[in-house]
Amino acid sequence: MGDFRIADNLNANAAELQIGLTQTRLANATSQLASGLRIQSAADDPSGLAISQQLLARSRALATGSKNVALARDAAAVADGALATITSVLQRIRSLAVEASTSVTSDADRQNIQIEIDELTHEIDRISQNTTYNGQQLLDGSHSGFVPAQSAQLQITANSPLSTVSATAGTAQNNLVQSATFLLGAQQPTIWFSLKQNVTASANPQTVQVSDAQYIAPNTIFALNGGLVYVQSVDGNAGTITGVFTASGASGDIANPTVNGNATAAISAGQQLVTLTGSPQPLYAGEALQVDYGTFATNEVVVVQKVVSPNSFVADFSKAHASGVNFFSENGTFVSPGTVGSFTFSFGGTPTDSPQIGSIAYVMETSASGFPPPNGSQTQVVATGTVIDGSVSSETIYFPTPVPNYFGGSWEVMTNLGYGSTPLVNTDDGTIKLQVVNTGTSIAVQESFYDTATHATEVSPILLAPNEQSVLFDGVVVNLGNFTTNDVGQTSYIKVQQGTSAITAAGNTAFSVQSGGEEGDILQLGIPSVSSESLRVSTLNVLATAGGDPTLAAEDTIGQVDFALQRLLAIRANLGAFEVTLGTEGSNDDQASMQTQAAASTIADANIPAETAAYTLAQTDAQVGMMVLSQANLMPSEVLRLFR
Numbered sequence: 283m284g285d286f287r288i289a290d291n292l293n294a295n296a297a298e299l300q301i302g303l304t305q306t307r308l309a310n311a312t313s314q315l316a317s318g319l320r321i322q323s324a325a326d327d328p329s330g331l332a333i334s335q336q337l338l339a340r341s342r343a344l345a346t347g348s349k350n351v352a353l354a355r356d357a358a359a360v361a362d363g364a365l366a367t368i369t370s371v372l373q374r375i376r377s378l379a380v381e382a383s384t385s386v387t388s389d390a391d392r393q394n395i396q397i398e399i400d401e402l403t404h405e406i407d408r409i410s411q412n413t414t415y416n417g418q419q420l421l422d423g424s425h426s427g428f429v430p431a432q433s434a435q436l437q438i439t440a441n442s443p444l445s446t447v448s449a450t451a452g453t454a455q456n457n458l459v460q461s462a463t464f465l466l467g468a469q470q471p472t473i474w475f476s477l478k479q480n481v482t483a484s485a486n487p488q489t490v491q492v493s494d495a496q497y498i499a500p501n502t503i504f505a506l507n508g509g510l511v512y513v514q515s516v517d518g519n520a521g522t523i524t525g526v527f528t529a530s531g532a533s534g535d536i537a538n539p540t541v542n543g544n545a546t547a548a549i550s551a552g553q554q555l556v557t558l559t560g561s562p563q564p565l566y567a568g569e570a571l572q573v574d575y576g577t578f579a580t581n582e583v584v585v586v587q588k589v590v591s592p593n594s595f596v597a598d599f600s601k602a603h604a605s606g607v608n609f610f611s612e613n614g615t616f617v618s619p620g621t622v623g624s625f626t627f628s629f630g631g632t633p634t635d636s637p638q639i640g641s642i643a644y645v646m647e648t649s650a651s652g653f654p655p656p657n658g659s660q661t662q663v664v665a666t667g668t669v670i671d672g673s674v675s676s677e678t679i680y681f682p683t684p685v686p687n688y689f690g691g692s693w694e695v696m697t698n699l700g701y702g703s704t705p706l707v708n709t710d711d712g713t714i715k716l717q718v719v720n721t722g723t724s725i726a727v728q729e730s731f732y733d734t735a736t737h738a739t740e741v742s743p744i745l746l747a748p749n750e751q752s753v754l755f756d757g758v759v760v761n762l763g764n765f766t767t768n769d770v771g772q773t774s775y776i777k778v779q780q781g782t783s784a785i786t787a788a789g790n791t792a793f794s795v796q797s798g799g800e801e802g803d804i805l806q807l808g809i810p811s812v813s814s815e816s817l818r819v820s821t822l823n824v825l826a827t828a829g830g831d832p833t834l835a836a837e838d839t840i841g842q843v844d845f846a847l848q849r850l851l852a853i854r855a856n857l858g859a860f861e862v863t864l865g866t867e868g869s870n871d872d873q874a875s876m877q878t879q880a881a882a883s884t885i886a887d888a889n890i891p892a893e894t895a896a897y898t899l900a901q902t903d904a905q906v907g908m909m910v911l912s913q914a915n916l917m918p919s920e921v922l923r924l925f926r
């Protein structure tokens with residue numbers, strides 16, 4: 283009878299407890315089924331909540347990154363559409379220039395053509411300034427980012443074939459212009475060398491064993507025994523050079539590349555012919571010469587524009603010089619054995635001109651006086667260095683290894699002169715025209731230059747002979763072919779684009795696109811300015827200035843527009859590649875967002891079938907519990923039967 287109590291109904295309490303637990307399970311199942319979430323609070327699954335929320339944050343960030351990418355693609359499409367319009371404008375300008383380049387076009391027609399070109403140029407600037415997206419300028423250069431330097435460029439745009447093969451070209455097809463290079467790349471480092479065999483003067487090329495052949499540059503000129511050596515080719519492995527010797531030499535004789543002579547007459551400022559005294563000088567077009575070394579007032583560096591004879595040349599002088607003034611073509615000083623690392627030497631405060639940074643310096647055996655003969659009867663290069671710095675009064679050379687000490691003698695370090703601040707004839711964009719003419723006494727090439735910026739045409743008074751090398755305009759070294767009477771009227775053109783300095787500005791940042799969900803997931807695009815000035819078409823002109831050649835002005839315009847089109851199409855190609863990258867990035871963001879969200883769902887979402895079963899079981903348990911509780915509550919009333 284211990285289970286029959288009226289003070290406490292333990293069975294009812296037990297039933298009530300189970301009903302409470304069942305109600306909790308039923309409420310939890312109901313909540314999960316109603317919300318679809320397994321984790322609704324940190325209490326449900328603390329670690330699972332943290333992981334799922336992090337995954338969800340990444341998924342949403344990736345979705346936002348995909349949206350950013352879509353907006354950036356829209357902006358790029360707007361920019362490319364504007365660039366396509368500018369491309370069409372430039373193509374129209376080019377067609378007009380082609381029309382103006384023919385001689386049958388009248389001056390009145392050219393005036394009308396120029397009016398349209400001016401309007402089209404203004405249209406380029408209008409498009410550049412007015413192309414925006416969401417308030418952001420796209421083409422004015424404000425979002426160009428880092429703009430690298432544009433190197434100087436030249437292109438032989440038309441090269442007339444000649445009737446006679448050049449004596450030096452050695453090719454089946456001979457053209458008026460055999461080659462054209464910029465002056466800065468024309469002057470090559472040269473060294474002293476000595477013969478290892480006898481040689482006889484001859485107009486025919488000879489192959490000769492020499493010392494230090496591996497350091498001798500082809501197409502250089504040396505002085506030897508009162509004559510000249512014209513080096514055509516070099517075989518460093520065999521230790522030979524092939525060239526023309528105008529004087530005989532014996533084994534051990536030394537050839538040197540250094541111009542060292544005095545002017546036979548006074549020199550005034552401007553372009554003129556200079557003759558030097560003494561033996562034939564190793565002169566070549568593009569060579570830098572020091573004038574009046576040691577005198578501050580009249581010292582300068584000039585560039586040989588044309589070699590007229592073994593002792594005379596044409597150069598453009600900025601200062602006047604007295605008769606007898608010295609010309610020299612080499613920097614040099616002594617260096618001690620064991621020197622390694624950076625070595626700086628000055629010119630005693632006297633203005634000169636150090637070589638171009640990156641050029642080669644040679645260390646050679648030398649006598650105490652500073653000139654060969656060296657030790658024994660052969661010259662010897664013992665080390666090479668690189669010019670890493672310089673000014674008008676000093677230069678710094680880096681030696682990667684110690685200068686050896688073979689016999690305890692002195693070494694001489696030799697470098698070329700540089701060009702420094704010397705004007706390289708011109709520094710503007712333009713077109714060089716070369717035409718074969720009959721002067722009445724000879725067949726020659728007349729060279730002229732059209733300046734894109736000033737619209738001026740300058741005709742050189744210097745006429746050029748067959749197979750000659752010159753550097754008359756815009757710092758361009760031209761090697762001519764072997765033209766004859768049959769070639770009179772043949773014309774070639776060289777289009778020149780001078781280099782520009784790099785442009786960097788802290789406030790001139792590139793477009794930045796946050797393309798992903800993580801810090802640093804950034805894509806950047808710099809769109810350079812596409813104004814008429816940056817495309818170098820702001821001064822296009824097909825009209826001739828006084829005494830100028832209108833067809834040359836139009837030819838220059840064609841070349842200038844070709845450069846602009848090349849630059850513009852490169853920008854468009856870069857923009858198109860960026861659009862492709864954006865498309866790939868957007869697709870990747872969408873995929874990653876979906877997969878990340880799926881991972882979060884796996885952790886946080888409710889398992890509906892399982893929760894439905896749990897809900898049904900909880901309902902059944904609740905009903906059974908209520909029935910049991912009802913029966914348990916009736917049990918105390920059974921005690922009353924004991925009182926009957």
